[in-house]
Amino acid sequence: MSSQDKAAVQENTGKTADKVFKVIAYAAGILILVALAAVFLFLLFRAWPLIGGDQSANAATVESFTGGKAHNFWQYVGPLVFGTVLVAALALIIAFFIAVGIALFISHYAPKQLAVVLSSVVDLLAAIPSVIYGLWGGLILVPAIGPFWNWVATYLGWIPIFKGPAASPARTVATVAVVLAVMILPIITSVSRDIFQQAPRLQQEAALGLGATKWEMIKLAVIPFGKSGVISASMLGLGRALGETMAVLMILSPGLTYSVKLLQASQSQTIAANIAAQYPEANDLGVSTLIGTGLVLFIITFLVNFIARKITEKASV
Amino acid sequence: ACGDNTSSSSNGSSSSASAEKISGDFQGAGASSQQSAVEAWIASYQATNPDAKIAYNPTGSGAGVTTFLTGATAWAGSDASLTNDQVSQSKDVCADGTTAFDIPAYVSPIAVVFNLKDVSGQGKHLNMDADTIAKIFDGKITKWNDEAIAKQNPKVTLPDTAITVVHRSDKSGTTQNFVSYLKDAAPSSWTYDLSENWPNEVGQGGKGTSGVISTVKQADGTIGYADASQAGDLGTVALKVGEKYVPYSAEAASKVVDASPLDDSAQGDNRVVVKLDHNTTADGAYPLVLVSYDIACPAYKDANTAKFVKSWLTYVVSKDGQDVAAKNAGSAPLSDTMRAKITKSIDAIKTE
Amino acid sequence: MGQRIDVNHLNVYYGNFLAVEDVNMKIEPNKVTAFIGPSGCGKSTVLRTLDRMHEIIPGAHCKGEVLLEGKNLYAPDVDPVEVRRDVGMVFQRPNPFPTMSIRENVLAGAKLNNRKISKSDADDLVEWALRGANLWEEVKDRLDNPGIGLSGGQQQRLCIARAVAVHPQVLLMDEPCSALDPISTLAVEDLINELKGDYTIVIVTHNMQQAARIADYTGFFNLKAVGQPGHLEYFADTSTMFNNPQNEEAERYISGRFG
Amino acid sequence: MGQRIDVNHLNVYYGNFLAVEDVNMKIEPNKVTAFIGPSGCGKSTVLRTLDRMHEIIPGAHCKGEVLLEGKNLYAPDVDPVEVRRDVGMVFQRPNPFPTMSIRENVLAGAKLNNRKISKSDADDLVEWALRGANLWEEVKDRLDNPGIGLSGGQQQRLCIARAVAVHPQVLLMDEPCSALDPISTLAVEDLINELKGDYTIVIVTHNMQQAARIADYTGFFNLKAVGQPGHLEYFADTSTMFNNPQNEEAERYISGRFG
Amino acid sequence: MTSANTSVKVPQPDFDKLAPTRSFIQARKRKDAIMRGLIYVAFIIALIPLISVLWATLVNGLKRLNLNFLSYNMTGVIGGNPTPSGGYGGVLHAIIGTLEITFGAMVISIPIGLMCAVYLVEYANRKDKLAKSVSLLVDVMSGIPSIVAGLFAYSMFTIFFGPGTINGFEGSVALSLLMIPTVVKTSEEMLKIVPHDLREASYALGVTKQRTITKIVLRTALPGIVSGVILAIARVIGETAPLLMTAGFISSTNVNLFSGQMTTLPVYVYQEYSKLSVTCPAAADASCVPTIPMERAWAAALVLIVVVLLLNLLGRWVAKVFAVKSEQ
């Protein structure tokens, strides 16, 4: 009994640390708001000439960007928004199922040793910089995937999105979507895998105990548990796809149309790549216009995340 | 410093240049077209001025000029000459109420390159006049064996391959010079406004010169335009000048610059702006060139910067400097007459 | 009808650790067999080998035979999924599916076996299973509430209802009452008594009174020392086990009883 | 010395749901008080209000007073952290810290509070606490193994050792034995008997025999119907409660006992 | 004894009807096999491009990757000519730049991101307006295009330190804007997964919230947080566009994060790619390599991957050392 008496020496109650820690945590939360507000206000400030400035000068700027095809900011940004969303959505569609598949493979199918190796490979791939995907996509994938797109255009050309002839070289939305899918795949996989591995053993056993097959067990006990995590992982991926600059810049042959002809060149461009392409040679007003498009991208991400959050909230109730 | 590639012999004080050695950190930014040349210049310049640390950031002409106008860089490289507006803005950064000036520093032919099975190859040419080129790049001529091309190349068997036009997808001085050539030399076939962005939706776009070249290389039947130093083993087009077809070369490019007048509408002191004569008929001239300028101030707030800029620009336009660039970046050296005009402007930089 | 289980020379390993050694027993059909013994002696482990549930723990494996009506569960052509369909299981800790309502939890197993179950059949099944688990009165008005919102004891009864709803041949229960109050325990015991007409039931319990009350046969597991493998010390019909055990260890264990 | 607890007009809410209504009782110092009652009646809930543990569930709050030696735990200037330092708790489900070894788990209370403790004191404390929880012999050779690697029963005993090692004034236990075998249960009961010389002990149990064996006072909780709030139906010293209850509901509940 | 009211009719389900048919069992098995197949196929499909990326980088990169490449910068490199040391320039300056700038970004964003996650999971109430907007804005922040982050940092430094300010730390600030949301989100997920039981156990020992968080919650979540931080580093270490604008490009080595331009590996890769090829003088001998920029680009890309790999291994090692042993 004596031992605990000795242990009960006067101790630092940690009350101050407790309060300080709480303040720091709140401050960190608020800092996010401040940082974001700063970015938003800056964008707005720099884009202000678009709204408050000389409209004829704006028109001239937009005309110089588009070779006279668009005459105001909205005509300019419209196809860019379309292209951005198109490319990112395609990438997400391609990546999502494969990523969830790999995550399940690692968490529930692969033997333990293999799973460990695969996990590290996936983490490594998540870290491959976009400029390398740009190099690879532009120099290796584009020539390699050409025949495949030709095949698609020939046999699936009756579907409007696959209307041929496939561009040669294939610097098209379809190719970019594939590259972006490859880029976001490891991100979605990595987060989903972590979540799946955390799925409670108790519920998995319950499912198996009821005579569920492995897949049924996954459906009953793993996917419901991981759903919101997987959705937020996908949003992470979608966010990256929406904002990806270098890979798109180095691969895509851009255009400013509302076309969904995925296999043809010079149809679409993304906002981020467009900024990177135009910024170096832009004058002050040009920079304002580009930042205006950046602001629009910002708002798109806001909306996408807002909607995704609503979905997640509903799913987790 | 750490990792520098200086040979032990060249950084000694042995070189006997009587001129005062320059030292310090200096920044330039601007046109990416000059990058290779500037790198060669920096390396050679530092051989005699080992204490000068020079960084050139190839951000692009527009950003380069903008940065220069904030005073953050000592000089700028730009594919376009200054606008009058920019000249008056420069009062804020140049000392003593002076305004910035621009001088040609880098002249390079723009090659029209193509990739066509059994036809293209290193040093191989197809003959075309400006009108044909304009029609190809406007999507009016879509097959390689089109009458218009075949007529000018009787000795070549042209395949029935579709033409894929490749142009720059970013804003670019190269594009501006190329379309400006088409507009001047084939006004009836090229009706677009002059701009740094590609004006139509024909073909494919590539980011930067490297994007254009790799796109051209990746498929059969492509045609594009790029700084001639990057043409590599692609086929190139010989332009019709007068009655002859002239393939690109440094000398041919120099000729058109010499044959062109200065732009006297340029406002401001010390400016040397070339008004390229795209319709020249001078013998052996190659009219499709890019003239890239260096932009500087006649007076700087910081004396050391002024000293550096003066010595740097003097070296750049010197025969030595131009030869280094010609050798390593494939540019066309400035002629002596041109150099004489430029030197006057450089000499105007006040170092005291 | 319930099925008979024969366990022959069963050794269970977690990786290289031999957790249970050489278990031999015959579990009679349509009877209740209880496993008792000190903590860590391997009761749960053996129970899980009866429906190959241990296999989902990485590294866990067993040697020996488990015969269900003479058919070896561990024969190479046997699908563990089918084994588990015939052999239901209730766990020590309640584990309702957290995303499902009470009703969906009960139907989870049945839905797997028969997707096109009619609404009225489903209603009947839910009521039957929940009544059997003595939970019906408490939840009948909130069948669509999440199962996880119940108290611990309610959750465990829900899990029993869920297992029973699949109508297995054999029912394994790992301390199903350890989180239940006496009334619920009694109800579950009644349910077990009722079910044994149709099923073979194996139950792990810490409560010797419970074993004495409901089991027809009792197996006493023991372990020589910590770190040593557990083993089946003594297996007998329940009245022999509690009134006249022919095994010294078992007697010592049982005489330590109280209550 | 243990401390006295007075509960006055306690109502506990989960959000807007009134889970327990108007509880009044006096918990004597250095005695063992047991809470019994059917599942869902709010035993755990009331127990948790005694060390303000319910407050960490979002929305949970209570009205009324809990006086520890006459001092209201819910007075505005009272820090719940300090309350919990004096009032220890053992939970229904074993919850050792997964990042810690067995030894570290036992020492967690001291270590987490940044209390400096010498190696030899620590060794003494670990051994004392583990012996008290009847776990020492089983784990003494693997004190540096992770606590989570033990079997369920072993884990729970580890948690008891961990709570005891902080040497609180009051010890609250929420069905601490529901995952233990009889031998471990007996050991824990012995421990409780030993500890009550120093502490006030409140224990929730489903096992009425356990209550009868170890408690000095017993509170019987009940609920009128599901969805209705639970309440303290009857509070008496244990022998009255089990032999001569003056409350009809309590008598009905207790007469349903067995064993 | 049981309170079951015998007058109520208890339904007796017909279990024969509910029993699975033979064909349904087969169908379930088939479905299981198909899903297994699909999962394997997904895995293989994904491997093709991923292996191709690594293979291309490896094959093209190894051509120029040698000690010389790692120990020199790009000063004094003229065209395709060899330098006095016999190499063709290198990436020493870019490696230093990448490490310093990324480290700067980590120093800014890990504390902020982690504390923000702690705020969201441990302190904020679900219905709290502030918390809701913070977590929404974290999501929004993760969608900030990197180039906009670059513009933001550039203008901020321009305002505070004068026009045209370019230095490594500016790059760090831009990157931290991109890194924070990843840190917050992954940490948040990991903190949420820590069982509530453990917090209760700790509180019950009279431990303050701060200590519970730092010593139990964060400790338990640590392996996950580390891998989240690795992801976050991965998100930024390859950023090019914002660094072009904030950290600049220089051919010499700069070790001062707070002053002067700094080259990073991705920027280096991109610049060399943009150069495409150099001109060799007509008279040049074979030692002049016209395709050297592209070869340097691939070699630098390989170096970049190796750097990332090393960081990964480091993180993995940290995660292993602190791993939570045998969960459940």
Ligand SMILES: Nc1ncnc2c1ncn2[C@@H]1O[C@H](COP(=O)(O)OP(=O)(O)OP(=O)(O)O)[C@@H](O)[C@H]1O
């Ligand atoms: N997943 C596991 N990995 C490794 N060893 C395990 C595992 N589960 C149990 N063990 C070990 O196997 C032995 C038997 O454990 P088991 O859980 O079967 O005992 P039990 O009799 O059910 O105990 P309790 O009554 O406490 O539930 C113990 O020594 C235990 O430590």
Ligand SMILES: Nc1ncnc2c1ncn2[C@@H]1O[C@H](COP(=O)(O)OP(=O)(O)OP(=O)(O)O)[C@@H](O)[C@H]1O
């Ligand atoms: N976190 C919670 N949120 C909402 N309601 C809860 C929560 N925990 C318990 N309840 C409800 O409060 C009531 C009392 O629950 P409590 O867990 O205290 O019962 P108990 O007597 O301990 O039951 P058991 O013996 O099953 O543990 C029940 O109706 C339960 O559904």
Ligand SMILES: [Mg+2]
């Ligand atoms: Mg067990």
Ligand SMILES: [Mg+2]
């Ligand atoms: Mg309870």
Ligand SMILES: O=P([O-])([O-])[O-]
């Ligand atoms: O030098 P450019 O403007 O053509 O990139």
